[in-house]
Amino acid sequence: MSLLRLGFKFFVYRLQSFRLHGVHSPFVFDLYQHVIQHDGYYGAYKPIEKLRKELKQNHNKIEITDLGAGSKINPTYLRPISELAKISAKPPKYAQLLFRLVNYFQPNQVLELGTSLGLTTAYLASARPKGTVYTFEGCPKIAQQAQVNFRKLKLSNINLITGNIDQTLPAFLQDTGKVDFVYFDGNHRYEPTLRYFQLCLEKHTENTVFVFDDIYWSAEMEKAWKEICSHPAVTLSIDLFQLGLIFFRKAQPKQHFTLWY
Numbered sequence: 001m002s003l004l005r006l007g008f009k010f011f012v013y014r015l016q017s018f019r020l021h022g023v024h025s026p027f028v029f030d031l032y033q034h035v036i037q038h039d040g041y042y043g044a045y046k047p048i049e050k051l052r053k054e055l056k057q058n059h060n061k062i063e064i065t066d067l068g069a070g071s072k073i074n075p076t077y078l079r080p081i082s083e084l085a086k087i088s089a090k091p092p093k094y095a096q097l098l099f100r101l102v103n104y105f106q107p108n109q110v111l112e113l114g115t116s117l118g119l120t121t122a123y124l125a126s127a128r129p130k131g132t133v134y135t136f137e138g139c140p141k142i143a144q145q146a147q148v149n150f151r152k153l154k155l156s157n158i159n160l161i162t163g164n165i166d167q168t169l170p171a172f173l174q175d176t177g178k179v180d181f182v183y184f185d186g187n188h189r190y191e192p193t194l195r196y197f198q199l200c201l202e203k204h205t206e207n208t209v210f211v212f213d214d215i216y217w218s219a220e221m222e223k224a225w226k227e228i229c230s231h232p233a234v235t236l237s238i239d240l241f242q243l244g245l246i247f248f249r250k251a252q253p254k255q256h257f258t259l260w261y
Contacts, residue, residue: 002218009216013241017260027249028238028257035104036097036240036261044126045096047153052092052119055085055149065139081117081145090120090185090213094242097261098183098211101245102127105209107180111172112136113165113196114185114213118146118158124183125155133158134172136165136186166192169199179203185213190220197228204233210246215239229256 023029058081065077090098102110102124108131110124115137125133135158137143143162150158161168165186173179182200187193193212200210215225225244229237236247239258 005219006216009222010241013216013239013258014260016258017239017241018258019260023257023259025236025252025255025257027252028236028255028259031104031238032259035100036259038100042096042099042103044099044123045092048095048119048122048126049092051122051149051152052085052089055089055117055119056082058082058085062141062145064142084117084142085119088116095120095123097240097243099123099127101209101211102131102181105181105207107131107209109134109176109180111179111182111200112185113169113183113187115146115160116142116185118149118160120183120185121146121158121160122150122153122155125150125158126153129157131157131180134161135159136161136163136168136172138162138164138186165196169196173199173203176203178205179208180205181209181211183211183213188214188217188221190224193221193224194227197224197231201231201233204248206248206250208248212244212246214242215244216241 023032061078061080063077064079098120106128110131110133112121112124112133112135115121115135121133121135137146137160140162143160147160179200184196212225214221216222228246233248234246235249235252235254237256238245240261
C-alpha cells in the first residue's frame, strides 16, 4: 500500500509542478536555472560513482542497528553492502543536486543527519572542500564502512558522529554556533523529524538552508513537511518530490513552489 500511495503522490506532484516559466521569484528563478536544472558535469562525480559501483558488487553483510523508521524493502538486521548501496544510498540524480546546492551556497558547515554508506556525504564534502561536514549515523557498523569509503575517496573534511541522533545531535548543537546547511535524512517519522527541525532551527540564520529527504516517504513525513513549510520562520519552501528545500530569507515574501525535477 505504501508504494501505491507513493505512486499516487508522484502523480499529484506531476500535475502540480511547473518549470522555469512559472517561477516569478528572482532568487528561485536563479536557483532553479543554475542549480536544480543544471545538467553539466563536475569532476567530483566520477570517483564517487565509481565507488558506488564497487559497493553494489560488495556482498559482504553488515549488522544493522536501525534507529530510524526502518526499511520498507528489507527490515532485517543483517544486510549486504550491495543492497544498502542500491536501496539506502541516495540516487546520483539527487546526491548530485545536493552537491550543486552546497557548491552554490558555499556553507562553512554542513550537517547531515543519516550517513548510510557515505556516498551522499562524499558529495556534500566534495562540493565544499574548505568547509566541514558533520555527519551523524546511528549504526556503528555502517559508520565503520562509511569511514572506509571516505578514506578511499581521500576526503579529510568529514567528521562522522556515531550514536543515536536523539542524543548526539543535541549535544553537538549545544557546543556549536550557527548552522549553515542541514540535510535531514536520519529518521523518516513525524515526531523525530519535527524535533530535529526545531533543534536546528534554534541555530539558523537568514542564510541557512535546510534540505529534507523523502518528504512523501510516508503520511508522517508528508505531515511533518507541511508543518515545517507553514512554520513562521520559514519564508520559502520548494517541493522537488524526493527533496524539500527550506529557506529563511527575511526579504523573501512567504512562498511555496512545487517545481519539476
